[in-house]
Amino acid sequence: MVATGLRKTYGATPALESADFSIRPGEVVAVMGPSGSGKSTLLHCLAGIVQPDGGQVRYRHQEMSAMPDAERSALRRGEFGFVFQFGQLVPELTCLENVALPLRLNGVRRRPAQERAAQWLARLEVDTVAGKRPGEISGGQGQRVAVARALVTGPRLVFADEPTGALDSLNGERVMRLLAAAAKDSGAAVVLVTHEPRVAAYSDREVVVRDGRCRDLEQEHAA
Numbered sequence: 001m002v003a004t005g006l007r008k009t010y011g012a013t014p015a016l017e018s019a020d021f022s023i024r025p026g027e028v029v030a031v032m033g034p035s036g037s038g039k040s041t042l043l044h045c046l047a048g049i050v051q052p053d054g055g056q057v058r059y060r061h062q063e064m065s066a067m068p069d070a071e072r073s074a075l076r077r078g079e080f081g082f083v084f085q086f087g088q089l090v091p092e093l094t095c096l097e098n099v100a101l102p103l104r105l106n107g108v109r110r111r112p113a114q115e116r117a118a119q120w121l122a123r124l125e126v127d128t129v130a131g132k133r134p135g136e137i138s139g140g141q142g143q144r145v146a147v148a149r150a151l152v153t154g155p156r157l158v159f160a161d162e163p164t165g166a167l168d169s170l171n172g173e174r175v176m177r178l179l180a181a182a183a184k185d186s187g188a189a190v191v192l193v194t195h196e197p198r199v200a201a202y203s204d205r206e207v208v209v210r211d212g213r214c215r216d217l218e219q220e221h222a223a
């Protein structure tokens, strides 16, 4: 994915002024920078959640802003995975059902979806909470369930916005170690927004956003 010259303004607030970004297949890139510098806005523009006011996001030779909404949604469901600061699991569903949900939405039948979900829960070392609801588990377990849910569909690109932000450093590192290892195993690239150097240490490369500006010197190698 390659993004160039991204701009986004909220009312009178410029969130992104000129952001360049690139990521190669299988690469883990940490997006760092001070609070309010535009990191989340950059991630949302890259993921097609927010439409930038200017600039381009190219993914596999397609310009995302030129795609019809339905096509962009299909791309998100099929190729992207998401992890947010507070897992955002569905509270009424068990952890197993939460992880199986993206597969069910993609048309996979219940049995195989739940089997694959169980494998991912084990991979993230949270198989013991499979039958519990999100309200009955710890924050660290919830984030590992959220990582399993993000990876269960085999995405090519995972967007993680402060995935360890609500955790103490020990749990944060465990989530990050498992996320980085699982992404490497499955060949997924990860865009990781964080302000914690210990979390960024799990990335292959760091880019810094300052006042809505972000330079990326590796663009020519991007996918």
Ligand SMILES: Nc1ncnc2c1ncn2[C@@H]1O[C@H](COP(=O)(O)OP(=O)(O)OP(=O)(O)O)[C@@H](O)[C@H]1O
Pocket: 010, 011, 013, 014, 015, 016, 033, 034, 035, 036, 037, 038, 039, 040, 041, 042, 195
């Ligand atoms: N939906 C929104 N409506 C209005 N202003 C917004 C919105 N989202 C972001 N902003 C503003 O845009 C700027 C960049 O915000 P953004 O959340 O991208 O920064 P950030 O680097 O991710 O911050 P943090 O590290 O604190 O999460 C900030 O000034 C913020 O207040």
